[in-house]
Amino acid sequence: MSKKHTFQTEINQLLDLMIHSLYSHKEIFLRELISNASDALDKLNYLTLTDEKLKDLNFDPRIELSFDEKKKTLSIEDNGIGMNEKELTDNLGTIAKSGTKSFLSSLSGDKKKDSALIGQFGVGFYSAFMVADKVIVQSKKAGEDKAYAWVSDGKGEYEISVCKKDTQGTQITLYLKEEDANFASKWEIENIVKKYSEHIPFPIYLNYTQTNFEGEGEDKKEIKEDKKDRINTAKAIWKVSKNDLKDDDYKEFYKSFAHDNSEPMKWIHTKVEGTLEYSTLFFIPQVAPFDLYRVDYKSGVKLYVKRVFITDDDKELLPQYLRFIKGVIDSEDLPLNVSREILQQNKILANIRSASTKKILGEIQNITQDKEAYEKFYTQFGKVLKEGLYGDYENKDKILELLRFHTSTQKDMISLKEYKEKMPKDQKSIYYMIGENLDLLRASPILEKYTQKGYEVLLMADEVDGFVIPGIGEYDKTALKDANASQTLEELGAEKINEETRKSFENLIKSFKEVLGEEVKDITLSNSLNSPVALVGEEQNPMMANLMAQMGQNLPPQKKTMELNIHHPILEKLKDNSDKELLANTAHLLYDSAKLLESGSIQNAKDFANRLNDIILKTL
Template identity: 75%
Template sequence: MSKKHIFQTEINQLLDLMIHSLYSNKEIFLRELISNASDALDKLNYLTLTDEKLKNLTFQPAITIHFDETKKTITLEDNGIGMNEEDLINHLGTIAKSGTKSFLSNLSGDKKKDSALIGQFGVGFYSAFMVADKIIVQTKKAGENQAFAWISDGKGEYEINPCTKESQGTQITLYLKDEDKHFASKWEIENIIKKYSDHIQFPIFLHYTQSKFEGEGENKKETKEDKVDQVNNAKAIWKISKNELKDEDYKEFYKSFSHDNSDPLSWVHTKVEGNLEYTTLFFIPKNAPFDLYRVDYQSGVKLYVKRVFITDDDKELLPQYLRFVKGIIDSEDLPLNVSREILQQNKILANIKSASTKKILSEIANLAKDEKTYKDFYDNFGKVLKEGLYSDYENKDKILELLRFHTNTQDSMISLKTYKDSMPSDQKSIYYLLGENLDLLKASPLLEKYAKKGYSVLLLNEEVDSFVMPNVSEYEKTPLKDASSKNALEELGLDSIDENTQKDFESLCNTIKEITKDQIKDVKLSNTLQSPVALIGEEENAMMANLMRQMGQPVPPTQKILEININHPIIQKLKEVQDKATLEDYIVLLLDSAALLEKGSIQNAKNFTQKLFALLEKQL
């Protein structure tokens, strides 16, 4: 009995984008279908070796393609894991990927930009609707008896019917649109496979009919012969020697493997022999995957054992801060029936993970030799890389070298090495300032003190900075210090105020303390500020604060010191204000303005504006 279903809303959005020529190179539909077929073969290959019910299954993995120029059809078939009715609904009627809705909400309507975004998302099966106005999928899951047919024209609905199919696997028939009928030809299919899918590790067979002519003149006769050619290399690219591979081989394999339509930024291919034997091939993408900042992100690394696919959803294969890396790990030493629990505690895999992490970080360091390339990389992945400072102690120094920072003295971001090399000889520490907004950090009155000494300050405006910086106590034996801390400011050796000046401002300081007693810890005099006031941080237990943030607990606000600039006209005139209510208004406004410069917000904006308007009215 036929069952009609409605596509998930997100799929309708994707189909609409693709059907209306979002992609300029429609030929990638075949790459996507072949890649999916290869995954299905991978999964069954593993089960025939590990699942008792399927160990006796006769299985010679292959992908076969037929085409019919007259009927304008292409049929692609694999003898892999196959699908049942539930799988068809989950895989072809729904996008299970996390963050799909938020991803689609980022689409702008600009076809060129959206095409790149869709490439990051990976459209897989649905790309076939770019060239077909009807698709029939006939499939039977390995170990099950009932086969099912999935039918749709890509216009909002699909139906699922029971059908007859002898062997396990999936057969997809595309009924091509008139403008895309040229894809149903031997020449087109062969070229697309050679271009995109040559290194799929299972054989791809093309079935076609070849015309033969015998005799001459009036006796000349045409006969047709059915032929089958294997059209791909069918060698796992990671097992081929680097010397035999060209850059294009790596790029096309990456696109097929990752469903990303952009070339990778870089890759690192390693073969290790000795106590452990394994091969790895890792790619650094050009663009950030859409789920990069989601807890339920999809791992980009596949694990193989002796070329047999094991898993593609184990997040322990690489450190979490390298979750943007895509690639292959193929071990010769792990058992084929290795379970997820064993994987997480396996010493062999731990050694591979450690060595792979070092290789990837070295490759990123190579990228850093080219300033423009590294800027592109860092704009996408710098924030994620920082996470390694508190999660990967072993590689902390390597990660520090790769980070780039804004400063108050330079337009472009710089490394810690560049910062240290340009430090004046009397500078004892590397100083940084934490905040949520780069423009606010650049406007901080605190920077005036450091500028007076000729010192640069790192400006850290990302949320991750408050987690990671407390874990970094030094760089190449030079301490790192929060520029707003009492310790760092004392190190500057500024603001030496004589006794007479202290007495001159004593009354004002006492009044400020009385008015702001619940908001600040102390009032101090300064002769190095240019602004009238600034809030200065007190020393706090940074490690404890960081631990509380990681546990999701609020960090109690630290009471700060208010510094007042004894040379500023506003502060000079405040000493002369006799009316206590007016003086209080001025002090509250100054304190709130200092808070605005520090955080970009104040607790009582209404009170602030009322006092400001009242004073403006009085002056006018």
């Protein structure tokens, strides 16, 4: 007896999209289904070596494709791990961990671009509905007795019922739409497999019926012969010598492996022999994965032992800041039954991880030779690279060389090396400012003090900056210092203001202190500003403030010293003014305008507007 189920809302949205919108690259549905079959074979292959219940299983891993031109059907069958009733529901009826929500939110409306996202978001199975108006999935889990059939036309519901299936594994049968009947042909299937799935590490067979003719004239007879052809090489490309591979081999393997229609930016293929024996093949994508900044991101690296798949869910195979890397690690030295707990403490894997990290960082360094290419790379992955400064002390110097920064004087981002090369001889430190917004940082009056000296300031507005930059300490024996910090400002040199000038501003400073009270730490004079006032002092870490706010705890506001520009006309005219109301309103307006330049917001906008209106009215 079959059970009817309703698709989860997001799956319905996705199916509607597949059926009605995504027409570009329709052929990738076969790539996705073959890749899923390969994953199922990987999982069973591992279990037959490590699970006592499955060690005696007669397992000859393979993927078989078959088609019927008349019935317009196409089948993809594997003898892998298979699924039971619950797994069919979890994997094909709900979002589970598929990333469907993220997929839907990432759509741009450009059909070609959107269709290219299908595999990347782990929603590959549903691409079947681009070409089929009915899909039947028959599956039997290895080690279990019952088999189940999942049936849907993609219109909101699916049915699951018990079915007959002799062997473990999964068979997916697509009932092709009229306009997509071309996929039920030997030529089309072979072409797609050669293009996308040549390097799937298991044999792919194509079953078909070949029609031959014997005799001539009236004696001519049609003879049908069932054929089975192997249509892929099934080489583990990472084990093949680099000399025997072409660029296209790497590119097509990447597309199939990473479920990405675009070509990789770079690849790093390494084979190590000696005390340790292992092969690695890593790819740097063109575009960041959708889950790059999510806690539940999916690792892009698969671990194999002697070509046997072990896991694709170990986030310790590479440092977290390299989580955008896709690829394979294949060790000859690890035991096949290595557990997750042992993996995390394994010295062999630690050595492979360390060497691989250095190789990847070295390849990223090579990209820096091409400014345009590195700009594209840094736009996608620059923020996440900075995270390495927090935990990867072994490679801290390498990571620092890869970072690029906006500055107070240049349009293009620069490296720390470039910054140092341009430093005036009298400049002893590298100066930086951290904030939430580049435009606000560029507008900061504090920069005027550095500009006057001819010093450049690095401007940092990424969320991670507040955590990692203060901990750098120094670069190439030169200290990195917060340009806002009082101690740093003191190093610029004491501002020479004569006693007569100081006395002329005494009353104004006293009035401002009375008006602003506890809002400021102190009020002093400056002769190195262009703006009327500036707020100086250590910055409150905006990222930490946001984090605390999310936890329901607000950090107390950090008091700063307010500096008054002795050369500014506003203050020149105010110092001899005795209008208390005007002085009070102006003090608040100047303070609030400095806060606006600093953070883009003020506490009481209504008071600010009222004071501004009063002054405008008096002027008029």
